[in-house]
Amino acid sequence: MSLVAENIRVSYGRRDALRGVSLTAQPGDVTAIVGPNGSGKSTLLGAITASLPYRGRVCLNGEDIQTLKPWQLAAQRAVLPQASRLAFPFSVIEVVRLGLQTGTAGDRPEVPMQALARVGLAGYADRTFQELSGGEAQRVMLARVLAQVWAPVEDGQPRWLLLDEPVSSLDIAHQLQVMEIARDFARQGGGVIAVMHDLNLTALFADQVAVLADGACLAFGTPQEVLTDGTLSHAYGCALRVSAPPPRNIPYILPHAASA
Ligand SMILES: Nc1ncnc2c1ncn2[C@@H]1O[C@H](COP(=O)(O)OP(=O)(O)O)[C@@H](O)[C@H]1O
Ligand SMILES: [Mg+2]
Numbered sequence: 001m002s003l004v005a006e007n008i009r010v011s012y013g014r015r016d017a018l019r020g021v022s023l024t025a026q027p028g029d030v031t032a033i034v035g036p037n038g039s040g041k042s043t044l045l046g047a048i049t050a051s052l053p054y055r056g057r058v059c060l061n062g063e064d065i066q067t068l069k070p071w072q073l074a075a076q077r078a079v080l081p082q083a084s085r086l087a088f089p090f091s092v093i094e095v096v097r098l099g100l101q102t103g104t105a106g107d108r109p110e111v112p113m114q115a116l117a118r119v120g121l122a123g124y125a126d127r128t129f130q131e132l133s134g135g136e137a138q139r140v141m142l143a144r145v146l147a148q149v150w151a152p153v154e155d156g157q158p159r160w161l162l163l164d165e166p167v168s169s170l171d172i173a174h175q176l177q178v179m180e181i182a183r184d185f186a187r188q189g190g191g192v193i194a195v196m197h198d199l200n201l202t203a204l205f206a207d208q209v210a211v212l213a214d215g216a217c218l219a220f221g222t223p224q225e226v227l228t229d230g231t232l233s234h235a236y237g238c239a240l241r242v243s244a245p246p247p248r249n250i251p252y253i254l255p256h257a258a259s260a
Contacts, residue, residue, distance in 0.1 A: 002062075003060055003160060003193065004023075004057075005021065005022060005057075005058050006057045007022055007056040008020070009055040009056055010055075018044060018047070018215045020216070021215070021217045022217065023210050025191055025193050027160075027189055027190060028187070029192070030179075030183055030192045030205055031191075031207065032193075032194050033209075033212060034196050034197070034209060034210070034235075035212030036236050039213050040212050040214075040215045041164070042164055044212065045079075045193070048162060048193065049162055051079070061157050076157070078144075078145035078149045078159075078162070079164075080163040080164060082164040082168075089128055089129070090128075091125070091129065092125055092128075092140050094129075095141070096147050098144055102148045108150070111150050112143070115143040115150065116140070118146060119178070120177060121143065124140070135174060137169075138167075138168070139170070145163070153188065153189040158189055161192045163193070163194040166194055167198065179205040182194060194206075199232065200253055203227055204250060208221065209221065209222070210226075213234070223251055224244065227251040227253065240253055241253070241256050
């Protein structure tokens with residue numbers, strides 16, 4: 001039971017956005033995808049979620065996603081896109097219920113409120129989604145995907161959270177809250193793949209990290225293995241300095257200029 005992407009290639013017209021990227025994510029882990037703007041992170045998530053055409057193969061819990069029906073995919077993984085807009089003036093609780101209807105917890109009407117409480121927005125159920133701040137809206141969308149795959153393991157199979165920049169609009173406290181939700185989901189046996197910009201949060205919360213640059217995977221491994229001066233400076237094209245102080249040796253990253 002894992003999520004395996006093999007030799008994924010995606011082109012937009014004549015431009016190659018992914019040039020043969022492979023990645024294996026295990027349930028129980030938070031797997032992060034990092035890399036500079038335009039390196040192909042969202043495109044890779046788009047292939048893994050079967051939301052854009054790709055060459056190569058993606059297997060979810062042992063089955064090629066091309067052979068799964070939309071409802072089978074929706075039962076196994078929930079997707080948080082990088083930016084979500086809604087055309088209708090839904091209330092917050094209605095937005096979260098959309099997740100419930102997409103997934104398998106449909107007969108559990110208590111789940112949407114529990115999901116809202118999980119992201120710290122229990123008091124927001126009757127607010128209009130469009131009137132929320134960017135960060136509040138992002139957390140409501142997370143509640144929606146949580147409602148879709150509420151149980152990290154169902155019928156002995158892991159469920160997957162596939163998150164594109166889940167903390168991009170959040171203050172530091174809510175960044176930690178959301179990453180803890182992701183980690184808890186994984187620790188209970190689910191799988192998480194998260195596109196991340198913040199390398200320090202990635203070092204704190206990810207079990208495995210894929211570093212993308214220019215449509216290719218530069219490195220894949222634990223934060224200690226891949227978040228290094230050389231790999232990051234090469235990927236991002238600027239001088240970065242990584243330290244990993246004992247006892248836990250969790251890397252933290254500063255721009256070279258700041259540590260001078
Ligand atoms: N729909 C599209 N049409 C054409 N080019 C695209 C499209 N989506 C993304 N790209 C290009 O593909 C590359 C990878 O994009 P993306 O995966 O969104 O990057 P990231 O998420 O890492 O910032 C970028 O150069 C981007 O401009
Ligand atoms: Mg992106």
